[in-house]
Amino acid sequence: MNVITLQSVTKAYGEKIVLDGLNLSIKKNEVFGLLGKNGAGKTTTLECIEGLRKVDQGSIEVNGSLGVQLQSSSIPPLLKVEEIVTLFAKWNKVNPDDQLLDIMSLTSLRKSFYGLLSTGQKRRVHLALALMKNPDILILDEPTAGLDIEGKLEIYELIQQLKRDGKTIVLSTHDLSEVEQLCDRVAIIDHGKLIHCSTVKEFAQNHQRFMNLHVDVDGDLEGYTFDQSTMCYVISTEDLHQTVTRLMKEIQSKNLRIRDIYVKKAQLETQFMHLFEKEEDYECLDV
Amino acid sequence: MNAWMYSIYLQWQLSLRSKEILVHFYLVPLIFYLFIGNIFSSINPESIHTMIASMSIFGITMGGILGSPYPLVEFFASESKKAYFVGGIPFSSLLLSHLLSGLIHLLIYSIFIAVSAPLLFGSPPIESFFQFLPTISLIIMANLSIGMLFGLFFTHASKMSMATQLVFLPSLMLSGMMFPTELLPKTLETIGLFLPATVGFSLLTQGAMQPLKIVYLVSISLIAILVSIRKTQHLFDDQ
Numbered sequence: 382m383n384v385i386t387l388q389s390v391t392k393a394y395g396e397k398i399v400l401d402g403l404n405l406s407i408k409k410n411e412v413f414g415l416l417g418k419n420g421a422g423k424t425t426t427l428e429c430i431e432g433l434r435k436v437d438q439g440s441i442e443v444n445g446s447l448g449v450q451l452q453s454s455s456i457p458p459l460l461k462v463e464e465i466v467t468l469f470a471k472w473n474k475v476n477p478d479d480q481l482l483d484i485m486s487l488t489s490l491r492k493s494f495y496g497l498l499s500t501g502q503k504r505r506v507h508l509a510l511a512l513m514k515n516p517d518i519l520i521l522d523e524p525t526a527g528l529d530i531e532g533k534l535e536i537y538e539l540i541q542q543l544k545r546d547g548k549t550i551v552l553s554t555h556d557l558s559e560v561e562q563l564c565d566r567v568a569i570i571d572h573g574k575l576i577h578c579s580t581v582k583e584f585a586q587n588h589q590r591f592m593n594l595h596v597d598v599d600g601d602l603e604g605y606t607f608d609q610s611t612m613c614y615v616i617s618t619e620d621l622h623q624t625v626t627r628l629m630k631e632i633q634s635k636n637l638r639i640r641d642i643y644v645k646k647a648q649l650e651t652q653f654m655h656l657f658e659k660e661e662d663y664e665c666l667d668v
Numbered sequence: 669m670n671a672w673m674y675s676i677y678l679q680w681q682l683s684l685r686s687k688e689i690l691v692h693f694y695l696v697p698l699i700f701y702l703f704i705g706n707i708f709s710s711i712n713p714e715s716i717h718t719m720i721a722s723m724s725i726f727g728i729t730m731g732g733i734l735g736s737p738y739p740l741v742e743f744f745a746s747e748s749k750k751a752y753f754v755g756g757i758p759f760s761s762l763l764l765s766h767l768l769s770g771l772i773h774l775l776i777y778s779i780f781i782a783v784s785a786p787l788l789f790g791s792p793p794i795e796s797f798f799q800f801l802p803t804i805s806l807i808i809m810a811n812l813s814i815g816m817l818f819g820l821f822f823t824h825a826s827k828m829s830m831a832t833q834l835v836f837l838p839s840l841m842l843s844g845m846m847f848p849t850e851l852l853p854k855t856l857e858t859i860g861l862f863l864p865a866t867v868g869f870s871l872l873t874q875g876a877m878q879p880l881k882i883v884y885l886v887s888i889s890l891i892a893i894l895v896s897i898r899k900t901q902h903l904f905d906d907q
Contacts, residue, residue: 431754433904449754455747457739459685464678471671472757510755 382409383444384518384549385430390439392425392573399425401573402439407518407551412544414564414581415553422573423553424452427522430551445517445549450507452522452553458496462487462506465495469510478513484539485509501532508539518549525559537563561585592621597641598632613641672761679765682739683773692735693773697727701781702788709789719791721872722845724778724804729839729865731777732811733818733832736770740819741828749903759900763893767812774808775801803876807868810885813892814864820899839865844873864888 385407392400399422407413417423428434430441431449456465463477470477482488485505490498498506504524511519521540525533540550540563554560560567560581567584569577577584595613596602605614618624621644632639669677683689701723708715715722743749743762752759782800785791794800814835822828840846842860849857849866860866867881876882 428750428904433750433753435904447754451747451750451754456751457682457743457748459682460678464681468671468674468678468757469755471669471674472755472761474671507751510751 383407383442384409385444385551386440386442387426387430388440388442390426390429390441391437392422392429392434393437399573400429400436403570403573403575405568405575405578407549408566409549410544410547411565412540412550412552412563414560414567415551415570416555416557416560416567417570421570423570424522425573426570427520427551427553431520443518446514448511448514448516448519450504450511450519450521450524452526455503456495456506458494460495461491462493462495462498463491465506466509466513469513473514475513475515481509481512485512486535500527501529504528504532504536508536512543516548518551519543520551522553523555524552525554525556533559591617591619593617593645594621594624594628595641595643595645596628596632596639598637598639600635600637602631602635602637672764675757675761676765676768679762679769680772683769686739688735688738689773692738693727693731693770693777697723697730697777698780700726705785705789716785716789716791718845718869718873719785719789720782720794721869723781723785724872725807725843725845725865725869726840727777727781728774728804728808728811728868729836729843731774732770732808732815733836733839734815734829736766736812736815737819737822737828737832738825740766740816741822741825744820744900744903745823745825753904759903760897763816763896763900766816767809767893770812770815771805771808774812775805778804778808799876800872803868803871806882806885806889807864807871809889810864810868810892813889813896816896817892820896835863839863842866843869845869 383406385405387403387405390400390403390405391398403422403426405426415423415426425434427449429436430443431447460468466477466482479488482491485508487502487505487509490502493502495503495506504527508521508524511521524540525536528536537559540552543550552559552564564581566579567577567581568575594616595608595611596605596616597613602614605616607613608615616624616628705719705723708719749759752762782794782797786793815832818828818832822831838860842849842852842856843863843865844860845865849860852860864885867884871878871881871885
């Protein structure tokens with residue numbers, strides 16, 4: 382069952398077309414990842430779903446109540462956390478939920494001014510506001526941007542718990558490890574068009590023709606990318622045979638000695654980047 | 669307390685925490701009042717007769733036109749408006765609580781002037797507070813409503829601040845609060861007639877029973893409020 386359906390949605394800001402006939406369906410109780418480069422149309426897509434923007438053409442159908450955590454929202458800085466929660470609760474006709482504040486680790490911050498909170502604490506406040514109405518669908522626009530590892534893990538745990546509770550979660554993010562870890566399906570938007578939509582597993586399998594060749598040598602290999610984390614040169618390639626042959630010739634000509642060499646399947650991030658580099662190879666899919 | 673009442677209460681709390689409100693609604697007008705009160709009453713002893721009216725109108729114009737738009741610019745130029753929208757909080761509640769909070773602050777200021785001027789400078793006391801309070805409330809609402817337009821139509825505090833001077837400075841010079849308007853060139857005197865400060869000063873000094881002037885201030889307030897509501901209904905259309 383689809384809880385959100387976008388049909389041929391078009392949206393322009395002046396002359397600039399931001400969404401160009403976008404079709405998208407989001408199923409009940411899935412964590413749906415929305416990916417795309419900056420300016421691809423992710424936030425506009427979410428804001429159209431949330432009702433913040435009116436679409437120029439097409440339609441959006443939402444079946445269920447929405448809870449929204451915006452990407453860069455703020456609250457007047459001189460309001461206290463408990464005042465914000467009470468204000469939003471009163472307008473939504475719900476009781477301020479102490480348990481929710483506990484879950485979001487906000488209890489000790491009740492008397493704190495919003496303007497003095499850290500980025501992570503502010504995000505938790507907005508997440509608490511989004512969850513206040515116990516919505517069926519939760520829209521999270523880059524919920525972990527600017528958070529430290531601990532903060533990210535807390536949000537990941539919460540998202541997984543919300544899924545277990547039967548919520549549908551739409552997640553916009555730049556972080557592909559987040560998609561791999563949390564999402565059931567992923568859609569990729571570029572220039573306001575859907576260029577890919579599948580399960581995360583399918584996406585990784587379909588596009589996993591890229592391999593990363595890691596080479597450690599006792600000298601410099603000019604023109605190749607050196608990866609500080611593995612202390613190796615890393616070459617991403619579709620044609621392993623040709624790349625290895627060429628590399629060996631180069632290593633021999635420079636009289637270098639190989640200390641280590643291994644091949645790994647490229648991470649989702651690499652696949653994602655190649656998808657954009659070669660987007661003309663892909664048809665726009667209507668899902 | 670229901671949502672509307674809580675919004676008004678919260679806006680009042682916010683205004684008490686705001687430096688801009690403190691400066692524009694109380695600090696500067698009161699310092700100006702004490703300073704000018706002493707100077708004017710020394711230079712021109714007759715000025716004590718219009719002291720309450722002129723200093724009330726000065727503070728109301730300063731608070732309403734210069735001070736009150738700041739929190740609105742901060743709110744509507746930021747992402748806060750999105751958070752409120754998706755959180756189901758109507759912008760009309762924000763506008764209403766903004767107006768009521770400003771009204772209370774400026775009433776406090778005006779009452780302080782009305783009570784203190786006879787004691788400090790020997791001004792004739794207010795004859796009837798029952799007439800003074802509704803009149804002053806109407807003048808405050810007209811100024812706050814105009815200030816609300818500045819707060820909604822400008823997205824930068826610096827530009828808004830410059831634009832508000834276009835109303836504030838003429839109000840100061842052309843309304844009669846600083847010197848009689850008869851001394852002004854005819855053109856400027858005519859321009860000054862349209863300023864809420866001039867109309868307000870006239871109501872306070874020449875009696876409140878001037879229906880045309882009352883209708884004028886009510887109209888300004890209503891038009892400004894309606895335009896503001898309309899603006900908030902289309903906040904996301906042109907972005």
